[in-house]
Amino acid sequence: MAQRAWRGWTADRQHLSEKSRTFIGDQPGPSPLPVVFHDPRLKSVEWRDLVTVHRLEVFAEPLLPAAWLAVSLVLAGFGHYVIALGCSFFFFLTGLRLVHNAFHSALGLSRRTTDTVLWIMSLVMLGSMHAVQFNHLRHHKLNLSEGDVEGRSAEMPAWRALLYGPIFPVLLHATALRYGNKRLRRIVWGELLLSAFWIVLVFGVLHSSVLRYHVSAMLVGQCMTAFFAVWTVHHHCDRTHHLARTLHNRIKNALTFNMFLHIEHHLFPRVPTCHLPELSRRIDLVAPDLRSKIVF
Secondary structure: OHHHHHHHHHHHHHHHHHHHHHHHOOOOOOOOOOHHHHOHHHHHOOOHHHOOOOHHHHHHHHHHHHHHHHHHHHHHHOOOHHHHHHHHHHHHHHHHHHHHHHHOOOOOOOHHHHHHHHHHHHHHHOOOHHHHHHHHHHHHHHOOOOOOOHHHHHHOOHHHHHHOOOHHHHHHHHHHHHHOOHHHHHHHHHHHHHHHHHHHHHHHHHOOHHHHHHHHHHHHHHHHHHHHHHHHHHOOOOOOOOOOOEOOOHHHHHHOOOOOOHHHHHHOOOOOHHHHHHHHHHHHHHOHHHHOOEOO
16 A cells, blocks of 8 residues: 555656646756655555545635635725725635646646636736746746745745745746746736736726725735745745645634645645645654644
């Protein structure tokens, strides 16, 4: 059983590498892999049964951000902008969860439908989610080494990561346009033009205070991603057994929708977010030290 799990994990590394070449091409990654990927204790971790996304989970995943978005817009419509901002934060968080699973084909959807999800979320969250996907797959391939654009803020102090925020989405898009293949560049430009058209429509034509609020909130969210989505889970980490951080507290994980179970995600990226708590439990049984660095 342990040997079967090990072969599956090795195949998962190969799957991620092949998936990254869809947009990245054959750019060489760092060698050797981080030490944690050679940890023999992980041979006994059964994870392949956690990859399957059940029908209810397929429907629940997109409904999660949709619900937070609807509540935020309703509250903004009644002028309760402070409360709406909190709901917009949770929409952005669960939106990241949705696209993050899409990046790894972990939504239980076809490739075409998954791409449609990324197009829709590009419009709602602004920017190009395919550009973010490009950099995220490189992040897994390069693992905080040179060239890992997404992971760059992990080396910064917290205050600098916050100031770096507005530069981060620009750099992600520029990197995707520079290193992505022709198909990716067309998609990124298409999503960027769609976002630009939406912004002009909202602020220049529709004159809707609710939509102006939402677009403004998403622009702020994009500027906070380097800190909340990268720095929080990778600061003071390195290319050893401490590649990323995690959370042990069930209440904190519930409040953050399991998005901070991050070392678990790096070890087994094909496991969808909804199954990370069980994966975390299994890893903890054989290698608890891998989960020693906590997010908060």
